[in-house]
Amino acid sequence: MNAPIIHIVTDEKTPRLEYVLDFMFNQVLQTPFRLHLSQSAEIPSENVIYYGKESPSQKIWIKAHPLLFDKSNDFVKFKTVNYQLFTYPFAVDKGGILPFDPFAIAFYFLSQYEEQTNKITLDEHQRFCVADSQIAPYIHYPMVDTICKVLKLRLMGLGVLFAKQENRYSFLPTFDIDIAYAHQAKSLKRHFLGTAKLGAKFKYKEFSERVCVWVGLKGDPYDVFDELLEVFDQHQVKALFFALMAKSGKYNNNNSIFSPLYHNLLKKLNQKQNVFLHSSFNTMDEPTLLIEEKKVLEKILNTEIKANRQHFLRFSLPEYWKMLIENNISNDHSQGFHDTWGYRCGTSFSHKAYDVKNDKVLPLMVHPFTFMDTALIKMCKDDVVKVHEIMIDIILDAKKDGIPCTGVWHNYAMPKGSLYLENFMDVLKYACL
Numbered sequence: 001m002n003a004p005i006i007h008i009v010t011d012e013k014t015p016r017l018e019y020v021l022d023f024m025f026n027q028v029l030q031t032p033f034r035l036h037l038s039q040s041a042e043i044p045s046e047n048v049i050y051y052g053k054e055s056p057s058q059k060i061w062i063k064a065h066p067l068l069f070d071k072s073n074d075f076v077k078f079k080t081v082n083y084q085l086f087t088y089p090f091a092v093d094k095g096g097i098l099p100f101d102p103f104a105i106a107f108y109f110l111s112q113y114e115e116q117t118n119k120i121t122l123d124e125h126q127r128f129c130v131a132d133s134q135i136a137p138y139i140h141y142p143m144v145d146t147i148c149k150v151l152k153l154r155l156m157g158l159g160v161l162f163a164k165q166e167n168r169y170s171f172l173p174t175f176d177i178d179i180a181y182a183h184q185a186k187s188l189k190r191h192f193l194g195t196a197k198l199g200a201k202f203k204y205k206e207f208s209e210r211v212c213v214w215v216g217l218k219g220d221p222y223d224v225f226d227e228l229l230e231v232f233d234q235h236q237v238k239a240l241f242f243a244l245m246a247k248s249g250k251y252n253n254n255n256s257i258f259s260p261l262y263h264n265l266l267k268k269l270n271q272k273q274n275v276f277l278h279s280s281f282n283t284m285d286e287p288t289l290l291i292e293e294k295k296v297l298e299k300i301l302n303t304e305i306k307a308n309r310q311h312f313l314r315f316s317l318p319e320y321w322k323m324l325i326e327n328n329i330s331n332d333h334s335q336g337f338h339d340t341w342g343y344r345c346g347t348s349f350s351h352k353a354y355d356v357k358n359d360k361v362l363p364l365m366v367h368p369f370t371f372m373d374t375a376l377i378k379m380c381k382d383d384v385v386k387v388h389e390i391m392i393d394i395i396l397d398a399k400k401d402g403i404p405c406t407g408v409w410h411n412y413a414m415p416k417g418s419l420y421l422e423n424f425m426d427v428l429k430y431a432c433l
């Protein structure tokens with residue numbers, strides 16, 4: 001039997017509406033749909049819903065908030081409404097089958113509308129402060145995925161037929177290589193100065209560790225890459241590594257980009273897994289740095305780099321996405337939070353980026369992540385058990401909801417022999433069960 005088509009009727013087709021319906025029906029709900037203008041003579045009589053501001057003749061009416069028909073990019077202050085034990089944004093007046101507009105909610109989260117309207121609070125690194133934003137109460141829920149489920153249940157209750165939905169849980173571990181090695185692969189000058197500083201400050205433990213690593217008596221504490229490659233093989237899981245290729249600076253503490261040891265590591269990782277770019281802190285202020293960093297990595301790996309994650313997650317939208325597109329990068333992996341966990345785009349599914357100001361879909365895929373190790377470590381005040389609990393809970397929910405889950409780790413935050421390395425191994429085992 002062919003999958004039933006859902007016919008959505010509206011008075012005006014807008015890029016916003018087409019964008020959000022494409023994602024909700026094709027990507028999340030896996031049900032084919034067709035969008036019709038209400039003036040059209042070819043509207044079928046079965047499986048039809050109407051989306052608009054005014055009461056229509058069709059019986060299933062989703063009352064629209066103005067957001068998807070609006071051509072401006074003004075800041076939108078939404079009203080909330082309680083429905084089935086949850087408070088939803090984008091409340092609408094009585095009349096439709098739901099007391100809120102599910103498509104407006106999905107668009108607002110998916111496009112990261114609030115971040116693009118520039119009325120947001122920024123932190124000391126000019127990053128979006130989610131705690132001060134309108135989406136703050138919702139970030140721990142995949143709002144777009146949830147709203148798809150709520151809409152489906154409501155419509156099915158009214159007799160609308162949907163195609164069968166697959167469980168699409170998957171797990172993607174990703175790593176930001178901010179510092180590949182604690183002591184190795186540093187320029188002789190940095191190495192000497194750092195060692196002298198430790199000696200002068202009487203930091204005996206670090207001083208002796210550095211000397212032991214240097215003379216080959218001990219492995220570098222941050223070099224956990226062989227263990228990682230082995231465990232990925234064991235679980236047959238694909239991982240992504242994002243390598244910082246900046247010239248060293250205040251916020252870019254990577255190893256020397258000229259170090260053969262660093263180059264060999266990246267080549268080894270790229271043989272079995274994927275290595276992409278971790279564009280540096282300063283690219284937000286100096287976009288030309290991005291192409292330099294990309295070229296360095298492309299030369300080392302002898303391949304074209306098509307994906308990126310921004311170091312410190314320091315960017316503003318949509319300028320950052322435009323910078324990637326201009327430099328031929330078509331995948332962004334930066335959309336998550338640096339200081340908490342949650343769903344910055346309201347979904348963990350990959351989706352197209354949307355430029356709110358110009359009202360158009362961008363030729364770039366956004367691959368969101370749900371949690372980052374360093375954010376959780378800070379949130380949990382370095383309590384490894386709590387960090388473990390949160391990661392497992394997130395994965396459990398993703399499995400239950402049938403949605404993907406991506407996490408971000410740093411090798412420097414799980415040094416050899418640490419509880420955080422054990423924690424990672426355990427989380428991975430659970431995630432791959």
Ligand SMILES: [Zn+2]
Nearest residue numbers: 176178311312
């Ligand atoms: Zn980083």
